[in-house]
Amino acid sequence: MTAAANQSGRRPTTSRRLERAGIRDVAAAAGVSITTVSDALNGKGRLPDETRSRVREVAERLGYRPSAAARTLRTGRSGLIGLTVTTYGEEPFTFTEFAYFAEMARAATSAALGRGYALVVLPASSRHDVWSNIALDGTVVIDPPDQDPLVSELYRSGVPVVSDGKPGNCPVTAWVDNDHEAAVLGILDHLSEAGARRIGLLTGTSTDTYTRLSTDAYLGWCHKVGQEPVYETYPAHDPAAGAVAADRLLARPDRPDAVYGLFDPNGTDLLAAARRYGLRVPDDLLLICCSESDVYAATEPPITTLSLKPRRIGTTVVNLLIDAIEGVDSGTGVDVGRLFPARYRTAGTGPPPGTLMPTELIVRASSQRRSTRTTVSPPRPRPAGEA
Amino acid sequence: MTAAANQSGRRPTTSRRLERAGIRDVAAAAGVSITTVSDALNGKGRLPDETRSRVREVAERLGYRPSAAARTLRTGRSGLIGLTVTTYGEEPFTFTEFAYFAEMARAATSAALGRGYALVVLPASSRHDVWSNIALDGTVVIDPPDQDPLVSELYRSGVPVVSDGKPGNCPVTAWVDNDHEAAVLGILDHLSEAGARRIGLLTGTSTDTYTRLSTDAYLGWCHKVGQEPVYETYPAHDPAAGAVAADRLLARPDRPDAVYGLFDPNGTDLLAAARRYGLRVPDDLLLICCSESDVYAATEPPITTLSLKPRRIGTTVVNLLIDAIEGVDSGTGVDVGRLFPARYRTAGTGPPPGTLMPTELIVRASSQRRSTRTTVSPPRPRPAGEA
DNA sequence: AGGTGATGGAGAACCGTTTCTCCGTGAGTC
DNA sequence: GACTCACGGAGAAACGGTTCTCCATCACCT
Known part of the structure; x- marks a missing residue:
């Protein structure tokens, strides 16, 4: 281990009022390069466990938190998923108007979180500049109207879009709906x-x-x-x-x-x-x-x-979206595998793959005219397992 | 206007498969420097209207969308506000469990959007790495428990925190609650x-x-x-x-x-x-x-x-938070101005400024034993105006 | 003619990571 | 003893904007 504890990188010696510690500070304190710090913290590279743990220790001591913005810029991944909700009337969005949306959003948030993503709530009517100023890895749209310009632009710019509700005439990556x-x-x-x-x-x-x-x-x-x-x-x-x-x-x-x-x-x-x-x-x-x-x-x-069953819908939508985000980057092949009962699904250049969920x-x-039975009876056999 | 339409910057001539146009592409296409593009699009600098509109036109034609990540990295502002919801039991979060949260969140989202911010929903129980991987300008916490480690860390790292509910023993920037x-x-x-x-x-x-x-x-x-x-x-x-x-x-x-x-x-x-x-x-x-x-x-x-009146709470919380974000960066002086009836408010190093809202x-x-009147009667005079 | 100020815009540093490339070193090999 | 590898790690180039600094140019004034 070389002694490189002096000024590393281009950081000016002067000024620099006490702010959050950066990766350079950690590197300097640990006597290694920033490459090593990055690798140690992210579990990459080939490093002996000793170095790895030492770097981690120093980072912890300095309270180092990697900059999400820098990471996003470099990796192209923000870990953020947009949740577009429809707007009715003057109120920004229904969201909780009907329990359906609330439940669906809740499940979606939970599912996203479970896979390391967070949800950004974005009314469809919000000013263009607001949501175009957010780095989104993908978007969930709820019941997009035909020819939704928002969806079109998102899709065109390469952001995966999965819709809750069979889309009328929107180019989406995938969709989920009830039958x-x-x-x-x-x-x-x-x-x-x-x-x-x-x-x-x-x-x-x-x-x-x-x-x-x-x-x-x-x-x-x-x-x-x-x-x-x-x-x-x-x-x-x-x-x-x-x-x-x-x-x-x-x-x-x-x-x-x-x-x-x-x-x-x-x-x-x-x-x-x-x-x-x-x-x-x-x-x-x-x-x-x-x-x-x-x-x-x-x-x-x-x-x-x-x-x-909005929970199931929300969960499925998010999982499909994240699959698309993490799957094959370009191309049509969304990796719609193992996910729920798909009644209907197409491939190739036809309509985007859709999944129908039971009610x-x-x-x-x-x-019931004369209350005979009051048990729960689904209209059709529902698949076992899952929320 | 100098002819600088050739390769500008360090972009390599080869490869570069067709992806989103960057600011350099716009600059090249418009025959100006990237500085000029940035200034023209952001309404800064001293530029003749002619140049400004021409650059805007070119940017539009190329479908240029500035990278949110890059902007965030440079400016330190993401336009994102965290909304932390409490966790009860095994369910990820209550959110819509009670109508209060749903309404409050809705109003908060709306208020944030009106000021150019978007809300990220973050259950308090979510894994540390999830929300520490998001660049937040500030956070709204709902009823934080005493000594909430999440709040403490946020506050310590300089992120403004405004809580819905008088905080027990958390260092928050400000709080809002009902009386x-x-x-x-x-x-x-x-x-x-x-x-x-x-x-x-x-x-x-x-x-x-x-x-x-x-x-x-x-x-x-x-x-x-x-x-x-x-x-x-x-x-x-x-x-x-x-x-x-x-x-x-x-x-x-x-x-x-x-x-x-x-x-x-x-x-x-x-x-x-x-x-x-x-x-x-x-x-x-x-x-x-x-x-x-x-x-x-x-x-x-x-x-x-x-x-x-959760709508009022949500609106106030967000406005206070954004005021703190956009106000004096450091220091205690939150610019709690003109905002609602503040029953109780302290300055200096004492408890953080709080606002009590009427119910x-x-x-x-x-x-009523014998239904005489059925009019709405607030327990105390409520202030006029506002949502 | 030299100074001055306004105008229009270019250059380059910088934000803080990730990651690709490459280098020194010591051990084993023929 | 020269060669090859694996190992451990350093350097530096991106990522794509924003912004500070500074430089021409030209009109105007003294």
């Missing part, structure tokens, strides 16, 4: 079995994938079984409009004897509307809504809900 | 006025500031008015334990005729417990709980809630 069609069909069947003669739908006016696919599935089912569609639409982001729409639906002359509501608050709203019209649930009206909230276990009566119907009193 | 004592006293007075003879409390077992201050205020009030304390505690992070505790409280021989529950689900749980014991609300039992959820507007009967009591049927 909304299967879910709706399962619900309609369930209601039919429970004795429903005319099933209504409470849906949204927006054109996002979820709303579109679900509504289409409903309409298709109606066409197939020969029922006249009975549905009302409202802007899903408006909490007040939901109650009004629920009321409208039950006030129709062709009042349905069963209703599925696509959005979280629909259950409460429909229940209230039913009460106003003197309809008993489930005797006069069967009720199901899509929700992640467990308040529906405690309503009077408890309401059957469809869970989209779960939590059957409660509101969707 | 929990005033809130509880206001509630107790409100219940007394409504005719309560013996007021009970449903509280938590943890030692966080909120629980401690609130409970202490209750005990102090009991002592003052000469009432024997009637309270039950339970681990607040356990959803099932709340219902059990609510039941315990109403099963006591010295059953209270009014109850305040410190946590969000307490209202529902207490209502259910009251029903089990055949107690009518509000006739036999007055009920108030602390919650940000509006489900309590629709319960039977509607329940009076205390809102901690809001939303009076509903559950806390």
Whole structure:
């Protein structure tokens, strides 16, 4: 070990007020080169254990923390993943508007963290300069609208993008979504079995994938079984409009004897509307809504809900993204291996690889004429294991 | 304008597969130096408008995006703010467990974004190497426990830290909290006025500031008015334990005729417990709980809630933090100006400057013997303006 | 004619790592 | 005894910006 404890590198002897110790300081204090320090701390290079531990010791003593910025600049990896959330109205983003987003984001954060990444929350509406000023290794986008310029630019600049929700016309690296069609069909069947003669739908006016696919599935089912569609639409982001729409639906002359509501608050709203019209649930009206909230276990009566299992979605999205980040850098081949049940997946230059995740119907009193069983029964066999 | 369109800088002529355009590429294409490009794009230096716009045009054409990493390395600013959320149990973090966190985080994100910063969500329990690998300009910590090593290290390394919740024994730059004592006293007075003879409390077992201050205020009030304390505690992070505790409280021989529950689900749980014991609300039992959820507007009967106004908290926390980041770099003088009503604030080397924010009591049927008024009445005059 | 100030812009250091290249040295080999 | 290797580690070039310093040039003034 050579004695190189004097000024190493170009650091000027003067000034330099006491700031954080840099790698050069550690090198000087340990009497080695900065190369050795870097290698010792990162477990690289060929160094005897003695040197390694000595350097580590010195670094610890000096409270050395490598500069994330410098590392990012050099390696091209920031360890940061963007989480783009949609914006409704003037509020920056829904995020917690519906429990779905909250749960999904939570799971995503957790999954990312488990693999050494952190999540940056970025509303889609945020000023361009804000998120273009952040070094992102990849981005998760939630339900991107068609031709989303943000997604396009990200993708074009080489940043992997994985979307929650089948993208309409966006070039994404991969996507994950529920099998909304299967879910709706399962619900309609369930209601039919429970004795429903005319099933209504409470849906949204927006054109996002979820709303579109679900509504289409409903309409298709109606066409197939020969029922006249009975549905009302409202802007899903408006909490007040939901109650009004629920009321409208039950006030129709062709009042349905069963209703599925696509959005979280629909259950409460429909229940209230039913009460106003003197309809008993489930005797006069069967009720199901899509929700992640467990308040529906405690309503009077408890309401059957469809869970989209947002945790699983969030976990999967992040894992796919990180696989893409750490996998083959360029090229189409995203390493979508071993990950969850993939119902549908394409390769080559066609549409990006997508993964469909199952949903779960939590059957409660509101969707059963005479409460026989109250066990949990998924619409289709769900895969074992995983969150 | 000199013709310097040839190889500028040290970039090697060979290789260099087509990647993102750098500032050197822009400089070469525009026939200027990189200094000029930087100045033109950042609005600095003395440049004629003609040069400025020309450079901007070229940069646009080349799709130039400055490297966030390089900028961060040079300027020492990343535009990133950490949001540390507490961990309960095995779940990575509560975040959306209670609506309070969700709302607060949402407001914080929005406020940060408005000032050009993005938020990184970082559970306090995350591995050291994860968040030490991120260049943070500052951090928001939610209710840090005493002697939080994470906070200490951050603070020591010069990163501004602002906490939501009065810190026990942590060196933070500033903190923001509700006036929990005033809130509880206001509630107790409100219940007394409504005719309560013996007021009970449903509280938590943890030692966080909120629980401690609130409970202490209750005990102090009991002592003052000469009432024997009637309270039950339970681990607040356990959803099932709340219902059990609510039941315990109403099963006591010295059953209270009014109850305040410190946590969000307490209202529902207490209502259910009251029903089990055949107690009518509000006739036999007055009920108030602390919650940000509006489900309590629709319960039977509607329940009076205390809102901690998490949006205001989140906004204030972030603004304080960014003020600290952009203000005087070192030194104690945080530029806590014009921001909200500061009840309590110290300077110098004493405790860090804190800001107390008012709460809001939303009076509903559950806390009034005979429903007279149902207007919103804050426990104390709240300041006009702001979110 | 020389000084002066404003204007426009170039040069180069620097931010703090990672990593590629290469070098000295001592032990084993033919 | 010259050669080859493995070992341990040093040097220096990036990474891609920002910014401090300084230099022409030219008009204007005295």
